[in-house]
Amino acid sequence: MLLIPCPYCGARAENEFGYGGEAHKVRPETPENLSDGQWADYVFMQKNTKGTYHERWVHSQGCRRWFNVIRDTLTNEIQAVYEMGETPPEVDTKTYL
Protein backbone atom coordinates (compact mmCIF):
# COMPACT_ATOMS: atom_id res chain seq x y z
CA MET A 1 0.00 0.00 0.00
CA LEU A 2 1.48 3.31 -1.06
CA LEU A 3 1.11 6.30 1.20
CA ILE A 4 0.76 9.16 -1.27
CA PRO A 5 1.34 12.69 0.00
CA CYS A 6 -1.40 14.72 -1.67
CA PRO A 7 -0.08 18.30 -1.84
CA TYR A 8 -3.47 19.53 -0.63
CA CYS A 9 -4.61 16.94 1.93
CA GLY A 10 -1.46 15.25 3.15
CA ALA A 11 -0.53 11.55 3.14
CA ARG A 12 -3.36 9.16 2.26
CA ALA A 13 -3.64 5.49 1.27
CA GLU A 14 -3.18 4.67 -2.43
CA ASN A 15 -6.75 3.47 -2.94
CA GLU A 16 -8.01 7.02 -2.45
CA PHE A 17 -6.20 7.96 -5.67
CA GLY A 18 -6.54 7.45 -9.40
CA TYR A 19 -3.60 7.07 -11.74
CA GLY A 20 -3.02 9.28 -14.75
CA GLY A 21 0.15 7.75 -16.21
CA GLU A 22 3.18 9.51 -17.64
CA ALA A 23 3.38 13.23 -16.83
CA HIS A 24 4.58 16.12 -19.00
CA LYS A 25 3.33 14.74 -22.31
CA VAL A 26 2.51 17.97 -24.08
CA ARG A 27 -0.74 17.97 -25.99
CA PRO A 28 0.02 18.81 -29.64
CA GLU A 29 -0.46 22.51 -30.42
CA THR A 30 -1.74 21.98 -33.96
CA PRO A 31 -3.50 18.62 -33.95
CA GLU A 32 -4.81 19.11 -37.49
CA ASN A 33 -1.22 19.05 -38.82
CA LEU A 34 -0.19 15.84 -37.09
CA SER A 35 0.66 12.69 -39.02
CA ASP A 36 -0.72 9.33 -37.87
CA GLY A 37 2.75 8.49 -36.55
CA GLN A 38 2.89 11.63 -34.45
CA TRP A 39 -0.58 10.94 -33.07
CA ALA A 40 0.41 7.38 -32.23
CA ASP A 41 3.39 8.78 -30.41
CA TYR A 42 1.28 11.14 -28.36
CA VAL A 43 -1.61 8.77 -27.66
CA PHE A 44 0.08 5.41 -27.17
CA MET A 45 3.84 5.51 -26.68
CA GLN A 46 5.15 5.40 -23.13
CA LYS A 47 8.49 5.94 -21.47
CA ASN A 48 7.47 3.28 -18.97
CA THR A 49 10.72 3.81 -17.06
CA LYS A 50 12.06 1.30 -14.58
CA GLY A 51 13.25 3.77 -11.96
CA THR A 52 12.51 7.47 -11.48
CA TYR A 53 9.21 8.20 -13.24
CA HIS A 54 7.21 11.42 -13.50
CA GLU A 55 3.53 10.61 -13.34
CA ARG A 56 0.11 12.11 -12.70
CA TRP A 57 -2.24 11.17 -9.91
CA VAL A 58 -5.67 12.41 -8.87
CA HIS A 59 -7.00 12.37 -5.32
CA SER A 60 -10.37 11.08 -6.48
CA GLN A 61 -11.69 10.08 -3.04
CA GLY A 62 -10.44 13.30 -1.42
CA CYS A 63 -9.96 16.78 -2.78
CA ARG A 64 -10.31 15.47 -6.38
CA ARG A 65 -7.36 17.52 -7.56
CA TRP A 66 -4.67 16.39 -9.98
CA PHE A 67 -0.96 16.65 -9.18
CA ASN A 68 2.41 15.19 -10.20
CA VAL A 69 4.42 12.56 -8.41
CA ILE A 70 8.01 11.45 -8.97
CA ARG A 71 8.20 7.81 -7.97
CA ASP A 72 10.79 5.08 -8.30
CA THR A 73 8.79 2.39 -10.09
CA LEU A 74 11.00 -0.41 -8.76
CA THR A 75 11.23 0.49 -5.06
CA ASN A 76 7.98 2.55 -4.95
CA GLU A 77 9.85 5.30 -3.12
CA ILE A 78 8.04 8.63 -3.69
CA GLN A 79 10.80 11.07 -4.48
CA ALA A 80 8.75 14.24 -4.86
CA VAL A 81 5.23 15.61 -5.24
CA TYR A 82 4.40 18.87 -7.02
CA GLU A 83 1.49 20.77 -8.49
CA MET A 84 0.21 20.61 -12.06
CA GLY A 85 2.06 23.14 -14.21
CA GLU A 86 5.00 23.38 -11.83
CA THR A 87 8.52 22.59 -13.03
CA PRO A 88 9.55 19.21 -11.66
CA PRO A 89 11.92 19.47 -8.70
CA GLU A 90 15.44 18.03 -9.06
CA VAL A 91 15.72 14.50 -7.68
CA ASP A 92 18.29 11.75 -7.77
CA THR A 93 17.45 9.97 -11.03
CA LYS A 94 17.56 6.20 -10.77
CA THR A 95 17.24 3.62 -13.52
CA TYR A 96 17.58 -0.13 -13.43
CA LEU A 97 18.11 -2.98 -15.91
Added chain:
Amino acid sequence: MKSRYSIFSLARNALSYHEKWPQAWRSPEPKKSYDAVIVGGGGHGLVTAYYLAKEHGLTNIAVIEKGWLGGGNTGRNTTIVRSNYMWDESAALYEHSLKLWEKMSKELNYNVMFSQRGVLNLAHTLNEVRITKRRINANRLNGIDSEWIEPEQVKEWIPLIDLRAKGRYPVFGGSLQRRGGTARHDAVAWGYARAADALGVDIIQQCAVEGFDIEDGEVKGVRTSKGTIQTKKVGIVVAGHAGVIANMAGFKLPINSRPLQALVSEPVKPCVHCVVMSGAVHAYISQSDKGELVIGAGADSYNGYSQWGSNPVTEDTLAAICELYPMFRRMRMMRQWGGVVDISPDASPIMGLSPVKGMYLNCGWGTGGFKATPGSGHIFADTMAHDRPHPIAEPFALDRFKTGFLVDEHAAAGVAH
Protein backbone atom coordinates in the same frame (compact mmCIF):
# COMPACT_ATOMS: atom_id res chain seq x y z
CA MET B 1 21.68 -37.22 -28.16
CA LYS B 2 20.03 -36.65 -24.81
CA SER B 3 18.88 -39.64 -22.83
CA ARG B 4 15.13 -40.04 -23.18
CA TYR B 5 12.88 -39.77 -20.17
CA SER B 6 10.69 -42.85 -19.80
CA ILE B 7 9.40 -45.32 -17.26
CA PHE B 8 12.57 -47.36 -17.88
CA SER B 9 14.97 -44.48 -17.32
CA LEU B 10 13.03 -43.68 -14.16
CA ALA B 11 13.44 -47.24 -12.90
CA ARG B 12 17.11 -47.34 -13.90
CA ASN B 13 17.83 -44.08 -12.11
CA ALA B 14 15.97 -45.25 -9.03
CA LEU B 15 18.69 -47.87 -8.63
CA SER B 16 21.27 -45.11 -8.24
CA TYR B 17 18.99 -43.11 -5.93
CA HIS B 18 18.31 -40.53 -8.65
CA GLU B 19 21.80 -39.12 -8.20
CA LYS B 20 23.03 -39.86 -11.71
CA TRP B 21 20.48 -38.12 -13.92
CA PRO B 22 22.35 -36.36 -16.73
CA GLN B 23 22.12 -32.56 -16.83
CA ALA B 24 19.14 -31.35 -18.86
CA TRP B 25 21.03 -28.54 -20.60
CA ARG B 26 24.55 -27.10 -20.67
CA SER B 27 25.50 -23.73 -19.19
CA PRO B 28 28.14 -22.48 -21.62
CA GLU B 29 29.96 -19.15 -21.62
CA PRO B 30 28.76 -16.87 -24.42
CA LYS B 31 30.62 -17.07 -27.75
CA LYS B 32 31.93 -13.94 -29.50
CA SER B 33 29.22 -14.08 -32.11
CA TYR B 34 25.94 -15.81 -32.93
CA ASP B 35 23.62 -15.93 -35.94
CA ALA B 36 20.79 -14.88 -33.65
CA VAL B 37 20.41 -13.85 -30.02
CA ILE B 38 17.19 -14.17 -28.05
CA VAL B 39 16.96 -11.76 -25.14
CA GLY B 40 14.88 -13.29 -22.33
CA GLY B 41 14.81 -16.88 -21.15
CA GLY B 42 11.13 -17.17 -20.39
CA GLY B 43 8.85 -19.58 -22.18
CA HIS B 44 8.38 -17.41 -25.27
CA GLY B 45 12.14 -16.89 -25.72
CA LEU B 46 12.99 -20.55 -25.25
CA VAL B 47 10.30 -21.72 -27.66
CA THR B 48 11.57 -19.19 -30.21
CA ALA B 49 15.09 -20.59 -29.93
CA TYR B 50 13.79 -24.15 -30.17
CA TYR B 51 11.91 -23.50 -33.42
CA LEU B 52 14.71 -21.40 -34.92
CA ALA B 53 16.95 -24.43 -34.50
CA LYS B 54 14.38 -27.07 -35.32
CA GLU B 55 12.54 -25.57 -38.29
CA HIS B 56 14.86 -22.92 -39.64
CA GLY B 57 18.27 -24.55 -39.27
CA LEU B 58 19.68 -21.74 -37.14
CA THR B 59 21.67 -23.59 -34.52
CA ASN B 60 24.38 -21.05 -33.76
CA ILE B 61 22.09 -19.09 -31.47
CA ALA B 62 21.93 -18.06 -27.84
CA VAL B 63 19.24 -17.29 -25.30
CA ILE B 64 20.42 -14.62 -22.86
CA GLU B 65 18.63 -14.52 -19.51
CA LYS B 66 19.44 -12.03 -16.79
CA GLY B 67 18.12 -14.21 -13.97
CA TRP B 68 17.18 -17.86 -14.18
CA LEU B 69 15.09 -19.74 -16.74
CA GLY B 70 11.40 -19.10 -16.27
CA GLY B 71 12.05 -16.78 -13.32
CA GLY B 72 9.97 -14.08 -14.99
CA ASN B 73 6.26 -14.35 -15.66
CA THR B 74 6.61 -17.87 -17.02
CA GLY B 75 7.22 -19.14 -13.49
CA ARG B 76 4.87 -16.68 -11.81
CA ASN B 77 1.61 -17.12 -13.65
CA THR B 78 -1.57 -19.02 -12.86
CA THR B 79 -1.11 -21.18 -15.99
CA ILE B 80 -4.57 -20.86 -17.48
CA VAL B 81 -4.54 -22.04 -21.10
CA ARG B 82 -7.48 -21.40 -23.45
CA SER B 83 -8.11 -20.02 -26.92
CA ASN B 84 -11.60 -18.50 -26.75
CA TYR B 85 -10.67 -14.97 -27.84
CA MET B 86 -13.03 -12.81 -29.82
CA TRP B 87 -11.51 -11.61 -33.07
CA ASP B 88 -10.37 -13.76 -36.00
CA GLU B 89 -6.79 -12.51 -35.64
CA SER B 90 -6.60 -13.58 -32.01
CA ALA B 91 -8.49 -16.82 -32.60
CA ALA B 92 -5.88 -17.80 -35.19
CA LEU B 93 -3.07 -17.00 -32.79
CA TYR B 94 -4.35 -18.60 -29.60
CA GLU B 95 -5.83 -21.65 -31.30
CA HIS B 96 -2.55 -22.26 -33.12
CA SER B 97 -0.98 -22.24 -29.70
CA LEU B 98 -3.57 -24.50 -28.06
CA LYS B 99 -2.99 -27.11 -30.76
CA LEU B 100 0.72 -27.07 -29.93
CA TRP B 101 -0.07 -27.48 -26.22
CA GLU B 102 -1.97 -30.64 -27.05
CA LYS B 103 1.17 -32.34 -28.30
CA MET B 104 3.83 -30.55 -26.28
CA SER B 105 4.70 -33.21 -23.69
CA LYS B 106 5.13 -35.84 -26.36
CA GLU B 107 7.14 -33.65 -28.68
CA LEU B 108 9.50 -32.51 -25.92
CA ASN B 109 9.68 -35.87 -24.14
CA TYR B 110 8.95 -33.81 -21.05
CA ASN B 111 5.80 -33.96 -18.98
CA VAL B 112 4.42 -30.43 -18.83
CA MET B 113 1.33 -31.76 -17.04
CA PHE B 114 -1.02 -30.10 -19.50
CA SER B 115 -4.43 -30.82 -18.06
CA GLN B 116 -7.47 -30.03 -20.21
CA ARG B 117 -9.80 -29.80 -17.27
CA GLY B 118 -11.99 -27.09 -18.81
CA VAL B 119 -12.06 -23.32 -18.34
CA LEU B 120 -15.22 -21.57 -17.18
CA ASN B 121 -15.62 -17.82 -17.63
CA LEU B 122 -18.47 -16.60 -15.45
CA ALA B 123 -20.83 -13.81 -16.44
CA HIS B 124 -21.88 -11.69 -13.46
CA THR B 125 -23.75 -8.91 -15.24
CA LEU B 126 -26.16 -8.70 -18.15
CA ASN B 127 -23.54 -6.93 -20.25
CA GLU B 128 -21.19 -9.78 -19.61
CA VAL B 129 -23.87 -12.25 -20.65
CA ARG B 130 -24.24 -10.44 -23.97
CA ILE B 131 -20.56 -10.11 -24.75
CA THR B 132 -19.87 -13.68 -23.62
CA LYS B 133 -22.55 -15.08 -25.92
CA ARG B 134 -21.26 -12.99 -28.76
CA ARG B 135 -17.75 -14.27 -28.11
CA ILE B 136 -18.95 -17.87 -27.99
CA ASN B 137 -20.56 -17.42 -31.42
CA ALA B 138 -17.37 -15.88 -32.77
CA ASN B 139 -15.34 -18.75 -31.33
CA ARG B 140 -17.56 -21.36 -32.93
CA LEU B 141 -17.36 -19.66 -36.31
CA ASN B 142 -13.61 -20.00 -35.96
CA GLY B 143 -13.85 -23.68 -35.11
CA ILE B 144 -12.93 -23.15 -31.46
CA ASP B 145 -14.83 -25.19 -28.90
CA SER B 146 -16.87 -22.84 -26.76
CA GLU B 147 -20.29 -23.21 -25.20
CA TRP B 148 -22.73 -21.25 -23.09
CA ILE B 149 -23.71 -22.82 -19.79
CA GLU B 150 -26.58 -21.89 -17.54
CA PRO B 151 -26.22 -21.25 -13.79
CA GLU B 152 -27.37 -24.80 -12.90
CA GLN B 153 -24.60 -26.20 -15.08
CA VAL B 154 -22.12 -23.83 -13.46
CA LYS B 155 -23.13 -25.38 -10.15
CA GLU B 156 -22.46 -28.84 -11.56
CA TRP B 157 -18.99 -27.83 -12.65
CA ILE B 158 -18.18 -26.06 -9.42
CA PRO B 159 -20.49 -27.23 -6.61
CA LEU B 160 -18.82 -24.94 -4.06
CA ILE B 161 -20.03 -21.79 -5.74
CA ASP B 162 -22.69 -19.68 -4.01
CA LEU B 163 -25.60 -19.25 -6.37
CA ARG B 164 -28.18 -18.30 -3.77
CA ALA B 165 -30.10 -15.21 -4.70
CA LYS B 166 -28.45 -13.24 -1.95
CA GLY B 167 -24.96 -13.81 -3.31
CA ARG B 168 -22.93 -10.63 -3.64
CA TYR B 169 -22.05 -11.50 -7.25
CA PRO B 170 -24.93 -13.11 -9.10
CA VAL B 171 -23.92 -15.70 -11.69
CA PHE B 172 -25.96 -15.54 -14.88
CA GLY B 173 -24.09 -18.33 -16.60
CA GLY B 174 -20.80 -18.46 -18.39
CA SER B 175 -18.72 -19.74 -21.22
CA LEU B 176 -16.98 -23.08 -21.13
CA GLN B 177 -14.01 -24.18 -23.15
CA ARG B 178 -13.53 -27.87 -22.46
CA ARG B 179 -10.15 -28.02 -24.16
CA GLY B 180 -8.80 -25.29 -21.89
CA GLY B 181 -6.93 -26.06 -18.72
CA THR B 182 -3.65 -25.64 -16.90
CA ALA B 183 -0.04 -26.77 -17.23
CA ARG B 184 3.07 -26.89 -15.09
CA HIS B 185 4.81 -23.59 -15.86
CA ASP B 186 8.37 -24.52 -14.81
CA ALA B 187 8.19 -27.69 -16.86
CA VAL B 188 7.35 -25.66 -19.94
CA ALA B 189 10.50 -23.56 -19.55
CA TRP B 190 12.65 -26.56 -18.67
CA GLY B 191 11.23 -28.80 -21.39
CA TYR B 192 11.90 -26.27 -24.13
CA ALA B 193 15.32 -25.41 -22.67
CA ARG B 194 16.30 -29.06 -22.77
CA ALA B 195 14.99 -29.52 -26.30
CA ALA B 196 16.66 -26.34 -27.59
CA ASP B 197 19.95 -27.25 -25.94
CA ALA B 198 19.82 -30.66 -27.62
CA LEU B 199 19.64 -28.83 -30.96
CA GLY B 200 22.77 -26.82 -30.10
CA VAL B 201 21.26 -23.64 -28.67
CA ASP B 202 23.44 -21.97 -25.99
CA ILE B 203 21.38 -21.03 -22.97
CA ILE B 204 23.15 -18.40 -20.93
CA GLN B 205 21.71 -17.53 -17.55
CA GLN B 206 22.77 -14.84 -15.05
CA CYS B 207 23.70 -12.59 -17.97
CA ALA B 208 21.88 -9.28 -18.41
CA VAL B 209 21.58 -7.42 -21.68
CA GLU B 210 22.75 -3.86 -21.01
CA GLY B 211 22.70 -2.25 -24.44
CA PHE B 212 23.02 -2.72 -28.19
CA ASP B 213 25.47 -1.80 -30.90
CA ILE B 214 23.38 -0.19 -33.58
CA GLU B 215 24.89 1.31 -36.76
CA ASP B 216 22.81 3.11 -39.38
CA GLY B 217 19.64 1.76 -37.85
CA GLU B 218 20.86 -1.82 -37.99
CA VAL B 219 21.71 -4.01 -35.02
CA LYS B 220 25.30 -5.30 -34.94
CA GLY B 221 25.72 -6.59 -31.44
CA VAL B 222 24.37 -7.06 -27.95
CA ARG B 223 26.19 -5.72 -24.89
CA THR B 224 25.82 -7.98 -21.91
CA SER B 225 27.19 -8.30 -18.40
CA LYS B 226 29.39 -11.08 -19.83
CA GLY B 227 30.78 -9.00 -22.70
CA THR B 228 29.69 -7.94 -26.16
CA ILE B 229 28.22 -10.49 -28.55
CA GLN B 230 28.15 -9.84 -32.29
CA THR B 231 24.95 -10.70 -34.06
CA LYS B 232 22.68 -9.42 -36.80
CA LYS B 233 19.44 -10.82 -35.46
CA VAL B 234 18.05 -10.06 -32.02
CA GLY B 235 14.69 -11.21 -30.66
CA ILE B 236 13.36 -9.17 -27.73
CA VAL B 237 11.25 -11.44 -25.56
CA VAL B 238 11.43 -9.86 -22.12
CA ALA B 239 7.75 -9.36 -21.19
CA GLY B 240 7.49 -6.57 -18.59
CA HIS B 241 10.96 -5.31 -19.45
CA ALA B 242 10.17 -4.64 -23.12
CA GLY B 243 10.14 -0.90 -22.47
CA VAL B 244 13.52 -1.02 -20.74
CA ILE B 245 15.05 -2.81 -23.72
CA ALA B 246 13.30 -0.52 -26.23
CA ASN B 247 14.78 2.49 -24.42
CA MET B 248 18.25 0.92 -24.82
CA ALA B 249 17.62 0.57 -28.55
CA GLY B 250 16.30 4.12 -28.83
CA PHE B 251 12.57 3.69 -29.41
CA LYS B 252 9.38 3.69 -27.36
CA LEU B 253 6.60 1.12 -27.07
CA PRO B 254 2.91 1.51 -26.31
CA ILE B 255 3.32 -0.54 -23.16
CA ASN B 256 2.82 0.02 -19.46
CA SER B 257 4.49 -2.41 -17.08
CA ARG B 258 2.51 -3.33 -14.01
CA PRO B 259 2.64 -5.95 -11.31
CA LEU B 260 0.05 -8.70 -11.61
CA GLN B 261 -0.31 -10.90 -8.58
CA ALA B 262 -1.31 -14.39 -7.58
CA LEU B 263 -1.67 -16.41 -4.40
CA VAL B 264 -1.73 -20.03 -3.37
CA SER B 265 -3.51 -21.53 -0.39
CA GLU B 266 -2.61 -24.40 1.86
CA PRO B 267 -3.20 -27.73 0.09
CA VAL B 268 -6.60 -29.34 0.50
CA LYS B 269 -8.42 -32.32 -1.00
CA PRO B 270 -9.72 -31.96 -4.55
CA CYS B 271 -12.59 -29.47 -4.60
CA VAL B 272 -12.15 -27.32 -7.71
CA HIS B 273 -12.04 -29.54 -10.78
CA CYS B 274 -11.85 -26.97 -13.54
CA VAL B 275 -10.56 -23.42 -13.93
CA VAL B 276 -13.08 -20.74 -12.97
CA MET B 277 -12.54 -17.15 -14.03
CA SER B 278 -14.55 -14.12 -12.98
CA GLY B 279 -13.32 -11.25 -15.07
CA ALA B 280 -15.71 -8.70 -13.61
CA VAL B 281 -14.37 -9.16 -10.09
CA HIS B 282 -10.79 -10.16 -10.95
CA ALA B 283 -10.85 -13.52 -9.28
CA TYR B 284 -9.55 -16.65 -10.94
CA ILE B 285 -9.26 -20.00 -9.29
CA SER B 286 -8.01 -23.48 -10.02
CA GLN B 287 -6.50 -26.23 -7.93
CA SER B 288 -2.99 -27.53 -8.39
CA ASP B 289 -2.16 -31.21 -8.35
CA LYS B 290 -0.65 -30.65 -4.91
CA GLY B 291 -4.06 -29.45 -3.73
CA GLU B 292 -3.32 -25.74 -3.40
CA LEU B 293 -5.89 -23.28 -4.64
CA VAL B 294 -4.16 -21.13 -7.24
CA ILE B 295 -5.75 -17.69 -7.22
CA GLY B 296 -5.11 -14.99 -9.77
CA ALA B 297 -5.82 -11.37 -8.97
CA GLY B 298 -5.98 -8.09 -10.85
CA ALA B 299 -3.11 -5.92 -12.05
CA ASP B 300 -2.00 -2.85 -10.11
CA SER B 301 -3.59 0.37 -11.28
CA TYR B 302 -0.21 2.09 -11.67
CA ASN B 303 3.10 1.27 -13.37
CA GLY B 304 5.61 -0.71 -11.40
CA TYR B 305 8.45 -3.18 -11.59
CA SER B 306 8.27 -4.62 -8.08
CA GLN B 307 7.43 -8.29 -8.37
CA TRP B 308 4.93 -7.95 -5.58
CA GLY B 309 1.54 -6.36 -6.27
CA SER B 310 -0.28 -3.85 -4.11
CA ASN B 311 -2.31 -4.88 -1.06
CA PRO B 312 -5.66 -3.34 -2.03
CA VAL B 313 -5.65 -5.61 -5.09
CA THR B 314 -5.01 -8.68 -2.93
CA GLU B 315 -7.86 -7.71 -0.63
CA ASP B 316 -10.33 -7.13 -3.46
CA THR B 317 -9.59 -10.49 -5.03
CA LEU B 318 -9.84 -12.41 -1.79
CA ALA B 319 -13.07 -10.62 -0.96
CA ALA B 320 -14.51 -11.72 -4.30
CA ILE B 321 -13.30 -15.29 -3.78
CA CYS B 322 -14.93 -15.41 -0.35
CA GLU B 323 -18.22 -14.07 -1.73
CA LEU B 324 -18.31 -16.57 -4.58
CA TYR B 325 -17.00 -19.55 -2.63
CA PRO B 326 -18.03 -19.00 1.01
CA MET B 327 -16.35 -22.24 2.03
CA PHE B 328 -12.93 -20.70 1.34
CA ARG B 329 -13.35 -18.06 4.02
CA ARG B 330 -11.42 -20.21 6.44
CA MET B 331 -8.71 -21.14 3.95
CA ARG B 332 -5.19 -19.95 4.75
CA MET B 333 -3.04 -18.46 2.03
CA MET B 334 0.53 -19.66 1.91
CA ARG B 335 2.24 -17.42 -0.62
CA GLN B 336 1.58 -14.27 -2.59
CA TRP B 337 3.77 -12.85 -5.35
CA GLY B 338 3.72 -10.68 -8.44
CA GLY B 339 5.13 -10.62 -11.94
CA VAL B 340 5.72 -7.54 -14.09
CA VAL B 341 3.34 -7.71 -17.04
CA ASP B 342 3.59 -5.72 -20.26
CA ILE B 343 0.15 -4.24 -20.85
CA SER B 344 -0.65 -3.03 -24.36
CA PRO B 345 -3.48 -0.60 -25.22
CA ASP B 346 -5.68 -3.22 -26.92
CA ALA B 347 -4.88 -6.22 -24.69
CA SER B 348 -3.21 -7.91 -27.66
CA PRO B 349 0.47 -8.73 -28.13
CA ILE B 350 2.99 -6.90 -30.28
CA MET B 351 4.89 -9.22 -32.59
CA GLY B 352 7.11 -8.61 -35.56
CA LEU B 353 9.65 -6.11 -36.81
CA SER B 354 10.91 -3.17 -34.76
CA PRO B 355 12.18 0.27 -35.79
CA VAL B 356 15.74 -1.16 -35.71
CA LYS B 357 16.70 -3.47 -38.56
CA GLY B 358 17.49 -6.99 -37.38
CA MET B 359 15.69 -6.46 -34.10
CA TYR B 360 12.37 -8.24 -33.60
CA LEU B 361 9.69 -7.67 -30.97
CA ASN B 362 7.60 -10.16 -29.12
CA CYS B 363 5.90 -8.46 -26.18
CA GLY B 364 2.68 -6.96 -24.94
CA TRP B 365 1.31 -10.32 -23.82
CA GLY B 366 0.41 -8.64 -20.58
CA THR B 367 -1.70 -10.67 -18.22
CA GLY B 368 -2.34 -13.53 -20.63
CA GLY B 369 0.64 -14.80 -22.57
CA PHE B 370 1.35 -18.13 -20.91
CA LYS B 371 -1.31 -19.82 -23.00
CA ALA B 372 0.37 -18.46 -26.11
CA THR B 373 3.86 -19.72 -25.25
CA PRO B 374 4.27 -22.43 -27.91
CA GLY B 375 2.38 -20.61 -30.67
CA SER B 376 4.09 -17.30 -30.05
CA GLY B 377 7.57 -18.86 -30.19
CA HIS B 378 6.68 -20.84 -33.28
CA ILE B 379 5.40 -17.80 -35.19
CA PHE B 380 8.14 -15.54 -33.91
CA ALA B 381 10.92 -17.91 -34.96
CA ASP B 382 9.49 -17.90 -38.47
CA THR B 383 9.28 -14.10 -38.38
CA MET B 384 12.92 -13.79 -37.30
CA ALA B 385 14.19 -16.37 -39.77
CA HIS B 386 12.51 -14.72 -42.76
CA ASP B 387 12.76 -11.08 -41.70
CA ARG B 388 9.02 -10.53 -42.25
CA PRO B 389 6.01 -11.16 -40.05
CA HIS B 390 4.51 -14.65 -40.12
CA PRO B 391 0.94 -14.36 -41.51
CA ILE B 392 -0.55 -14.96 -38.05
CA ALA B 393 1.72 -12.25 -36.62
CA GLU B 394 0.89 -9.65 -39.29
CA PRO B 395 -2.12 -8.07 -37.53
CA PHE B 396 -0.07 -7.75 -34.34
CA ALA B 397 2.62 -5.48 -35.78
CA LEU B 398 3.77 -2.43 -33.85
CA ASP B 399 2.49 -0.08 -36.53
CA ARG B 400 -1.15 -0.98 -35.84
CA PHE B 401 -0.97 1.88 -33.35
CA LYS B 402 -0.33 4.20 -36.30
CA THR B 403 -2.89 2.70 -38.66
CA GLY B 404 -5.54 2.31 -35.98
CA PHE B 405 -6.18 -1.38 -36.73
CA LEU B 406 -6.23 -2.38 -33.09
CA VAL B 407 -7.20 -5.89 -32.05
CA ASP B 408 -9.27 -5.07 -29.00
CA GLU B 409 -9.46 -8.11 -26.77
CA HIS B 410 -10.27 -6.45 -23.46
CA ALA B 411 -13.48 -8.42 -23.02
CA ALA B 412 -11.89 -11.79 -23.75
CA ALA B 413 -8.74 -10.98 -21.80
CA GLY B 414 -10.36 -9.09 -18.94
CA VAL B 415 -7.41 -8.45 -16.82
CA ALA B 416 -7.63 -12.05 -17.25
CA HIS B 417 -5.50 -14.76 -18.50
